[in-house]
Amino acid sequence: MDSKIKEVFIPGPAGRLEAKYFKSKKNTSPIALVLHPHPQYGGTMNNSVVVETFNTFMDNNFSVCRFNFRGVGKSDGEFDNGQGELADAAAALDWVERENFDNSHCWIAGFSFGALIAMQLLMRRPEINRFIAISPQPNTFDFSFLSPCPTSGIIIHGKNDELVPEENIIELTNRLSSQRGIKVDLKSIEDANHFFSKNIDNLISSLNEYLKKETALY
Numbered sequence: 001m002d003s004k005i006k007e008v009f010i011p012g013p014a015g016r017l018e019a020k021y022f023k024s025k026k027n028t029s030p031i032a033l034v035l036h037p038h039p040q041y042g043g044t045m046n047n048s049v050v051v052e053t054f055n056t057f058m059d060n061n062f063s064v065c066r067f068n069f070r071g072v073g074k075s076d077g078e079f080d081n082g083q084g085e086l087a088d089a090a091a092a093l094d095w096v097e098r099e100n101f102d103n104s105h106c107w108i109a110g111f112s113f114g115a116l117i118a119m120q121l122l123m124r125r126p127e128i129n130r131f132i133a134i135s136p137q138p139n140t141f142d143f144s145f146l147s148p149c150p151t152s153g154i155i156i157h158g159k160n161d162e163l164v165p166e167e168n169i170i171e172l173t174n175r176l177s178s179q180r181g182i183k184v185d186l187k188s189i190e191d192a193n194h195f196f197s198k199n200i201d202n203l204i205s206s207l208n209e210y211l212k213k214e215t216a217l218y
Helices: 048-059 083-099 113-124 166-177 200-214
Strands: 005-012 015-022 031-035 063-067 106-111 130-134 153-158 184-189
Touching (some): 005 083, 015 083, 031 048, 048 200, 083 106, 083 113, 130 200, 153 166
Parallel strands (some): 106 130
């Protein structure tokens, strides 16, 4: 593990949240929070997609945090069907903001179930400037709360996602993009499944490209 990445424990609504945190050397660097997949299906902050998303933010000079939802790893509490996990994410963002009160921009990213929680947090926190939703599941979870979607972002999914039909992703992207002033990019990665198990490099490349494009003026 990079020696600059610290293990921290964040005060959460159900107790301590186990987290990994990287602080950029520049006080005004943008900040990011990365959310992991479903806790009841083995999701943790050490999921490869979550780790690589975290690392990509780090490589682009963000101060970035990933953490375990309640009941996962060393985090206190137990699974709470999304409501508690949203409260955990809000507490983690509070902590990152306190650590970086001069931050220039605020990003939220999530993978699978984490994408749902990320988008729910987006609706409650007007300081979030961009989102990254990786393998969201609009066929499983209701995303109708995104009306209107308050900020631009990107949806990344695998063309061979075995859990989510592509038409559901396209419909979600089109619905969010129809709002004035909001631009939602869609990146479909060829031959990739829901977990990007054999296409993680292509995912990293897409993340890196989007981050560099959107932060070019920072």
